[in-house]
Amino acid sequence: MLLLDLISKLGGEAQGEVSQPLVGVGTIENAAANCITFLANPRYRTALATSSAGAVIVGLKDVEVTDKPRIVAANPYAYFARVAQLFNPARGVVAGIHSSAVIHAGAWIAPTAEIAEFVSVGRGAIIGEGARVGAGCIIGENTVIGAGSALSARVTIYADCRIGERVIVHSGVVIGADGFGFAPDNGQWIKIPQTGRVIIGDDCELGANTTVDRGAMDDTTIGNGVKIDNQVQVGHNCTIGDHTVISGCVGIAGSTHIGRHVMIGGAASIIGHLHICDDAIISATTFVTKSITEPGTYTSGIPHMTHRDWLKNTVHIRNLDRLAKALKNSGEK
Amino acid sequence: MLLLDLISKLGGEAQGEVSQPLVGVGTIENAAANCITFLANPRYRTALATSSAGAVIVGLKDVEVTDKPRIVAANPYAYFARVAQLFNPARGVVAGIHSSAVIHAGAWIAPTAEIAEFVSVGRGAIIGEGARVGAGCIIGENTVIGAGSALSARVTIYADCRIGERVIVHSGVVIGADGFGFAPDNGQWIKIPQTGRVIIGDDCELGANTTVDRGAMDDTTIGNGVKIDNQVQVGHNCTIGDHTVISGCVGIAGSTHIGRHVMIGGAASIIGHLHICDDAIISATTFVTKSITEPGTYTSGIPHMTHRDWLKNTVHIRNLDRLAKALKNSGEK
């Protein structure tokens, strides 16, 4: 592919040798002479000077930073992502149903869909055009997988769920298992049937071993363009707004409503029945205990220190109240 | 089903129109006119006044709160759970073994059990009467699944484990993988064979992608009526008492013994070799570092604050000891 070809497909403006042939992408440090890289962070300007990359995508302010053949784009990182997609297209869909798959007679598989080995598709389920269902996936009754979605191997989707179009689901994901709902009764726990569904919008991605529980009576819903990393737990009856991103190991308890364009850092924990407003940012490991009503960044993690310092300092956390009172008394003296 | 039918099956006392026909359950907010709801929390009394629900389950103190056809029960929430079960019976078991399943000749499958597609059952394993083993489950050698238990798709149970009766296991659960046991030797780690089992009692539920490791030499044991949410990790040689509930993302290190009727909030972490007494309550995200010998609630999570406040405050945690000493000095002056 020539630099010119990229421009013609993705827009932007070329500078320098537009017929530079390119075979792939790379980082500033490791891109080969036949690869294109990008400069989004001014800190890497110096590194670019010594980069072997054959071409570079730069922002409007960096047009003159290099003599390399280059593409000028308003958002060089996003442009780079699209270039990388061009050089690394998702594995194509091979239409057809593997002979080992068990497809209920009452399911509908689009003729352009791919169903791999050891897949089970239940009665009334629908697999959309161009969708790919990887080996060992289990699709419950009446569940709908939208057109162009791609399930990696070993995904389970329980009955009655709806997955939008172009959704990517990684291996080990479980969608639609029962939410955690029990009524206490004389020291025992009576199960409350979880009769809601999971509804996921278009263009989402769910990382490996993530779980999204079905609603108790209403549904659990995830909007469009939501990106969820690995090992995230979404409790029953949660709603997650469009284009929100959730990093790995996050836990969200039931009935919490998360807005649009929210960013949640890794291993954060959010208790149930909260509202998190649009555009909120929650730092890694933060424990969210109340609703968040103003955009902004919220944090509570305690950074590491040497164990010696920790031993000295942490003992006072258990005594902060006494410390504060002593201070108050000392001030009154 | 008529209101009267519910009373005749579940007890309680009817008030108002006992021949009210009902087709399902709902929340106070969303129940339709042909559905029954419940009132357990006094805060919802007002909402009940405007609810469309055709009937309601109320406690003894709320008999006069509404004119709707109603059932008076000592524990309206538990009563509601049972009503919801009546309206939403668990999917029936279809006795038989799918032709794709691989059942070792030395395994025993009860004639009333259901074995779905792509299931593997090892030598000497026993699947009890009315048990259901979902698609893609792998049951190890000599493992016993009790009568009436239901394994969702893609559950792994290693060899030699015992699952009680009426246990519900969700997709992605792994029971009986090796515990994490290694002896250090000259900078390397020598594996200690994990030869214990996992023993799970009756009426338990394990959520999606939860893991319970087998014991090192003795067993890991879970009592009766224990409810475990998604993505929980139970280390080797733990014991968990009857009717304990564990919310999502909790991690319990090895050889910790947890009593009966304990409640553990989401994302709590419990270190190994502790004893947690009966009826203890551990709040979400709490880090349990010592044994708990008195019932009560235990907590350590730091609630979120704005990142700006966090930057100002957290720096002092690293200096609490100096702060405390300065206070002491100032008091002595």
Add this chain to the structure above:
Amino acid sequence: MLLLDLISKLGGEAQGEVSQPLVGVGTIENAAANCITFLANPRYRTALATSSAGAVIVGLKDVEVTDKPRIVAANPYAYFARVAQLFNPARGVVAGIHSSAVIHAGAWIAPTAEIAEFVSVGRGAIIGEGARVGAGCIIGENTVIGAGSALSARVTIYADCRIGERVIVHSGVVIGADGFGFAPDNGQWIKIPQTGRVIIGDDCELGANTTVDRGAMDDTTIGNGVKIDNQVQVGHNCTIGDHTVISGCVGIAGSTHIGRHVMIGGAASIIGHLHICDDAIISATTFVTKSITEPGTYTSGIPHMTHRDWLKNTVHIRNLDRLAKALKNSGEK
């Protein structure tokens, strides 16, 4: 097996009745008279006096602690681990490919390897001599599984990954799923193709439901002898040095480099793009926010307290800065 046999296989020095016949291992508390136990911690000397164990492995300082037939070893715990391995050999490999497995014509399976039921092996994949691939495993195109490695049931390894020799992988593990990489663009997220691989060395172990993401452009690499517990998340482009151990529920964000012989406690969280030096020890639940350049122990978890104390104390954390300033003012008065 006689005590003498152990000595002849594993070295060490015998004391007492060397022809003592033994059938297995046990703890000091539960070992039967025909079993061997070990004494590594001086605290258990008293317990040994009343132990039923027929023999014991002791350190050089404990030769005279007991009259039991005994083996004297420099490292009694590691010696015990090796004895336990002798008594409990790993389940043998049964060479052959189950008839239900789907093996691409372009894959190569060593004649001594075992491929269980419902396994899928993609084009160009290589399964080494004596390797075992458990039921329901999915091995992607061009992935290599080294000789003697053992994959439990339901493991997914995506395309192009390399697993070393004698690696143990537990059920539910996902290796090589896409890392979490997106470029923001006008409020949406553009996927960056994850074209790196996962490379795992020899003699590693990965616990149930652990996930290791493939690199974005470069690889994610795990060295030799690394032991990872259950439900651990390793982000894209991480590197983990030889003989490092990682306990359950740990999350490591992308591009973090962890040295050799590091020990990471359960539920610790490590942010991305850090360097953790060799021999660092990170306590359970610690939040690592900066690179660690000196060996030693690092900690930040807050231990539990009663909820009542927590209510009193934690309020001050949100006001620590004011407290500190008040103290400063009081000192200046």
